[in-house]
Structure formats: C-alpha cells, structure tokens
Amino acid sequence: MHHVTRVENPRWLNRLSRYSNPGRVVNVCFFVVLLFSTLLTWREVAVLEDAYISSQRNTLENVAHEFNNQLQINIDRLTFYRNGMQAALRTPLTFEGINRADAEFQRKRALHQWSISLDNRRTLPVHGVSDAFVDETTLLSRDNTLLGNELTATLEVGYLLRLSTTLKRTTQQMIYVSRAGFFIANNPLGSNDETVEQYYALVTSPWFTAHTEHNNPQRGIRWLSWMADMPKGEVRRVAVSLPVDYEHYWHGVLAIEFSLAQMKQLLTTAIQGEAEGEYRLYDRKMNLLASSLAPGTTPSPLSAPEKAQLAQAFEHDDRGGLRFTTRYVNWEKIRNFDGILLRIHNLDEGVRGDFGTISIALGLLWALFTSMLILSWVVIRRMVRNMSTLQESLQWQAWHDGLTRLYNRSSLFDLAGKAAKQSEAQGLSVSVIQLDLDYFKRINDRFGHQAGDRVLTHVAGTIGAQIRETDLAGRVGGEEFCIVLPGASREDACAMAERIRARIHSREILIGKSATLRISASFGVSSSDEKGMFDIEYLQSIADGRLYLAKQTGRNRVCCQDDDSQ
Numbered sequence: 001m002h003h004v005t006r007v008e009n010p011r012w013l014n015r016l017s018r019y020s021n022p023g024r025v026v027n028v029c030f031f032v033v034l035l036f037s038t039l040l041t042w043r044e045v046a047v048l049e050d051a052y053i054s055s056q057r058n059t060l061e062n063v064a065h066e067f068n069n070q071l072q073i074n075i076d077r078l079t080f081y082r083n084g085m086q087a088a089l090r091t092p093l094t095f096e097g098i099n100r101a102d103a104e105f106q107r108k109r110a111l112h113q114w115s116i117s118l119d120n121r122r123t124l125p126v127h128g129v130s131d132a133f134v135d136e137t138t139l140l141s142r143d144n145t146l147l148g149n150e151l152t153a154t155l156e157v158g159y160l161l162r163l164s165t166t167l168k169r170t171t172q173q174m175i176y177v178s179r180a181g182f183f184i185a186n187n188p189l190g191s192n193d194e195t196v197e198q199y200y201a202l203v204t205s206p207w208f209t210a211h212t213e214h215n216n217p218q219r220g221i222r223w224l225s226w227m228a229d230m231p232k233g234e235v236r237r238v239a240v241s242l243p244v245d246y247e248h249y250w251h252g253v254l255a256i257e258f259s260l261a262q263m264k265q266l267l268t269t270a271i272q273g274e275a276e277g278e279y280r281l282y283d284r285k286m287n288l289l290a291s292s293l294a295p296g297t298t299p300s301p302l303s304a305p306e307k308a309q310l311a312q313a314f315e316h317d318d319r320g321g322l323r324f325t326t327r328y329v330n331w332e333k334i335r336n337f338d339g340i341l342l343r344i345h346n347l348d349e350g351v352r353g354d355f356g357t358i359s360i361a362l363g364l365l366w367a368l369f370t371s372m373l374i375l376s377w378v379v380i381r382r383m384v385r386n387m388s389t390l391q392e393s394l395q396w397q398a399w400h401d402g403l404t405r406l407y408n409r410s411s412l413f414d415l416a417g418k419a420a421k422q423s424e425a426q427g428l429s430v431s432v433i434q435l436d437l438d439y440f441k442r443i444n445d446r447f448g449h450q451a452g453d454r455v456l457t458h459v460a461g462t463i464g465a466q467i468r469e470t471d472l473a474g475r476v477g478g479e480e481f482c483i484v485l486p487g488a489s490r491e492d493a494c495a496m497a498e499r500i501r502a503r504i505h506s507r508e509i510l511i512g513k514s515a516t517l518r519i520s521a522s523f524g525v526s527s528s529d530e531k532g533m534f535d536i537e538y539l540q541s542i543a544d545g546r547l548y549l550a551k552q553t554g555r556n557r558v559c560c561q562d563d564d565s566q
C-alpha cells in the first residue's frame with residue numbers, strides 16, 4: 001500500500017499564496033511598472049517644462065535689459081539737457097547775439113504770439129505767447145528773476161537739440177516748455193500761426209502737469225502714455241519728461257515724445273532678431289504700446305480677465321509667468337519705464353519648439369512602452385491562466401481514477417488516514433466498506449472490455465449518489481472499491497453497504513444497443529468500533545477479509561463480521 005507523500009510548505013508561504021494567486025501577482029507587478037513609468041515620464045516632462053520656462057524667462061530678461069538700455073539713452077539725454085539748462089541759468093552766456101535775443105523778447109513779450117530766431121542753422125527758434133496769456137493761468141508765471149537767463153538757456157538747449165537732431169538723426173520730438181510762456185522743439189509742432197494753440201496744448205499735456213510741485217515732489221523722471229489730440233485724430237503717444245528747477249524755482253519741463261511707431265522701433269532694437277514668441281509693451285494701465293509682430297499683423301488682444309490676472313500679478317512681483325488657455329505669458333516690469341514687457345507664446349509655437357518636440361517624443365515613447373507592457377501583460381496573464389488550469393488538471397489526475405472519477409488508491413488512503421485521525425481525536429468512530437463486483441470477468445468476456453468499463457462507471461455513480469459529502473470513495477483495484485465513512489458506526493456502515501448493494505442489484509444496465517445486464521457486488525464492512533483501531537490499512541484488511549467471506553458465502557451480500565452466520 002502506497003501513501004501519497006506531499007511536501008508541506010512553510011506556514012507563511014501558504015498564507016501568502018492564499019492571498020496572492022499568480023494572476024494577482026502578475027497584475028500587481030504590471031500595475032507597479034506602469035505606475036512608475038508614468039510617474040517617471042511625467043516627472044521628466046515637468047523638469048523639461050521648468051527648464052523651458054526658465055530659458056523663456058532668461059530670453060525675456062535679456063530683451064527687457066536691452067529695452068531698458070534704449071530707454072536709458074533717452075533719460076540720459078533729458079538729464080544732460082536739464083543739466084545744461086541749469087548750468088546756463090547759473091552762468092549765462094554773454095555773447096552779443098544772445099543778449100540781443102533778450103532785448104527782442106522784451107520787445108515782443110506783450111504780443112499775442114511771437115518767435116525769436118537767432119541763427120536757424122545753429123539753434124532753434126523760440127516760440128512764445130503774450131504776458132496776458134501767462135497772467136491768465138496760475139500754473140504759468142513770468143515773474144521769475146532769472147527770466148532773461150532762462151531765455152538764453154533755452155536757446156542754448158535749442159543748440160543742443162538741433163545738434164542731436166542733425167548729428168544723430170533723432171526723430172523723436174524733443175521739447176522744452178517754459179512756465180514763462182515760451183517753448184522750443186526740435187521738430188516744428190505745426191504752423192507758426194498757431195503758437196498759442198501749441199503752447200496751450202503743451203502746458204495742458206499730462207507730461208507737463210505731472211511736474212507741478214504737488215504732482216512730482218521728488219522732481220524725478222516721469223514716463224507717461226496718453227491719448228493725444230493730433231491733427232489726424234486721437235493717437236496714443238508716450239513721453240519721458242523731467243522738470244527743470246533752479247534754486248527751488250520750477251522753470252519748465254523738458255520732454256521727449258514718442259509715437260507708437262517709435263516705441264516699436266525701440267522694442268525691435270531691443271529684441272535683436274530674437275525670433276521666437278511675440279513681445280509686447282504695455283503701460284501701467286494695460287494699454288498696448290508696441291508689439292514685435294511684423295507691421296500689418298494685428299496682435300490678438302488680451303481679454304479683460306487675462307489683463308486683470310496680469311495686473312494682479314504685477315502688484316506682487318517684478319516678473320513672472322502666467323498660463324492662459326492657448327498661450328503662455330512671461331512678463332517683466334521695465335525698470336526705467338512705467339509699464340511692463342510681455343512675451344507671449346502660443347501653444348502651437350510651444351509644440352513646434354524644442355520643448356514641444358521632446359515632450360511629444362517622450363509621450364510617444366511612453367505610449368509605446370505602455371502598449372508593449374499591456375500586450376505582454378495580456379500574454380503573461382494568459383500563460384499564467386493556462387499554467388494554473390494545467391496544474392489543476394494534473395493535480396486532479398494525480399488524485400483521481402480517470403475512469404470512475406473516484407479517488408485512486410493512494411489518495412484515498414492518504415485522505416482516509418487523515419480523516420481517521422480526526423475522528424479519533426473527536427471521539428468518533430470510522431468505518432470502512434470494501435466492495436467487489438461479482439463475476440466481473442464474465443462481463444468482460446461476454447460483452448467486451450468497454451462494456452466492463454461502462455459497468456464500473458455505473459457502479460461508481462451509484463456509490464457517489466449514496467455517500468455523504470464527508471465520506472470518501474475510491475477505486476482500489478480493477479473492480480474493487482473502498483468507501484471510508486468518518487463518524488459512522490459499524491451499523492451505519494452496514495446499512496449504507498446494504499443500501500448500495502440493493503441499488504446496484506436493482507437496476508438493469510444497458511450494454512450495447514439492446515442488451516441489458518443486472519449485476520451484483522459483495523461487501524465487507526469493518527469499523528473502529530470493534531477494537532478501537534483507527535488505522536485505515538488495518539480496517540481495510542479486516543473489511544477485505546469480510547468481503548472474501550461474502551464471496552465465499554454466495555456473493556451479492558454484505559458481510560459485517562468475521563464469523564458471519566447468514
């Protein structure tokens with residue numbers, strides 16, 4: 001008699017394998033790999049994006065720096081003129097020509113409008129209005145003691161303005177406006193007949209009124225953008241201006257005015273051919289002053305919420321970046337200017353750029369990797385499933401008899417041994433029925449081996465239908481069966497054997513097309529009740545002896561004891 005010997009796994013391995021079948025382990029592994037690859041790709045894109053944004057910011061910073069330099073040149077110019085005027089106020093020139101100008105002013109000052117020209121090849125004409133006009137307005141005054149000096153200083157600045165216009169070909173409008181009712185400009189402001197209107201427009205312009213003691217107590221530079229009333233209609237202009245003071249007296253204002261085209265020129269110079277993205281200059285109130293787009297292309301306006309979002313960002317920072325739906329905006333405040341510089345990047349530009357290409361390549365790689373991963377997951381899952389099906393079927397085959405589907409000899413004794421031990425521990429009995437078909441050889445001989453097999457299957461089915469779930473039935477020989485009944489007494493087992501015997505004998509079995517056959521079987525029963533022995537091999541040998549007795553005494557009967565007298 002052979003026992004099925006199985007190697008017992010350590011307890012922890014059993015517990016682990018109960019919670020983790022191979023399919024689940026495969027799922028978890030693939031999920032972890034997918035998760036990590038996704039995290040890595042995402043991280044990579046985030047790092048790339050950071051690098052991209054900081055490179056964008058750097059480019060913007062460079063342009064802002066250049067633009068600042070451009071503005072600084074104009075500020076320096078203004079400061080230079082202002083210093084020139086202050087020097088002239090302190091130590092006026094005493095040339096005869098200049099003295100003549102003063103005399104001419106004294107002659108003309110009461111006129112409605114006037115102009116004084118010294119030598120128009122070297123300096124610029126001064127245009128003025130009457131004493132009466134000046135007296136009318138509180139902002140204006142001719143009562144300063146240095147009036148003569150101011151006039152000659154103006155002519156000197158005129159000389160400088162003229163020089164910078166002709167030598168440097170400056171196209172911006174440069175102006176000095178005096179509170180004493182006169183002005184000088186490098187480019188004519190219009191017809192000479194309209195001096196009063198021109199002077200009025202100058203002293204009411206925002207860059208002039210910005211320099212009253214009240215509006216500009218620090219007496220510094222001011223940048224302004226405003227809608228100016230020009231002959232061709234209202235246009236936005238930009239001006240940088242500086243008050244001219246001498247010994248705490250405010251004489252007037254020096255200003256350089258720019259058209260938006262000139263601002264665009266400054267911006268283009270600052271960009272220095274940097275092609276990617278669009279640069280825009282806005283004033284503090286978010287009015288667009290210049291865009292780097294080619295002339296004729298209209299910059300797409302920022303929406304009101306976008307402007308509001310930007311304006312809020314400026315409040316707290318000097319530079320930053322904001323992502324809008326279809327564009328990314330980097331911005332930086334301009335140090336020398338009351339406004340900000342924007343670099344606008346559209347999404348499709350981003351996609352076409354290095355960052356976009358690399359991100360797309362990374363995304364594609366990720367997609368490729370993921371699809372390969374999913375594919376291999378499907379394949380491995382299928383392999384694992386096939387393997388476990390195969391394992392189950394091999395296990396079943398190792399434990400069962402293929403013909404009758406009952407336990408085979410070795411597994412039956414293995415399981416029965418355990419069940420007997422359990423019954424013994426619980427104080428219950430265990431019984432064994434051994435049965436053998438009668439004259440089976442004849443069936444084989446008469447009807448063939450196949451018919452014999454049919455009979456075996458039929459008997460196995462009858463046994464299976466009679467026993468309880470806890471009972472164990474196996475085929476232990478050719479036409480020999482053994483049934484182990486844990487918890488059953490000898491009487492129970494005998495009754496069960498009798499039931500099975502009657503059932504086997506009561507039915508005709510269909511053999512072939514029309515032939516039927518009635519068969520019978522002999523039974524031997526033993527139980528631990530008798531001698532208190534729970535050893536299955538022993539009990540089976542006793543039952544086998546009683547089976548032999550049943551055969552001897554006529555077959556088709558159950559024998560429950562050795563000295564059977566029936």
Ligand SMILES: Nc1nc2c(ncn2[C@@H]2O[C@H](COP(=O)(O)OP(=O)(O)OP(=O)(O)O)[C@@H](O)[C@H]2O)c(=O)[nH]1
Nearest residue numbers: 436437438439440441442444449450452453478479
């Ligand atoms: N068809 C078929 N026959 C089998 C199988 N295993 C054993 N046998 C046959 O079963 C027969 C057993 O015959 P015996 O041991 O002489 O017993 P018997 O003819 O049943 O006579 P008693 O047991 O004395 O009633 C033999 O002829 C075996 O060839 C099987 O799996 N299928």
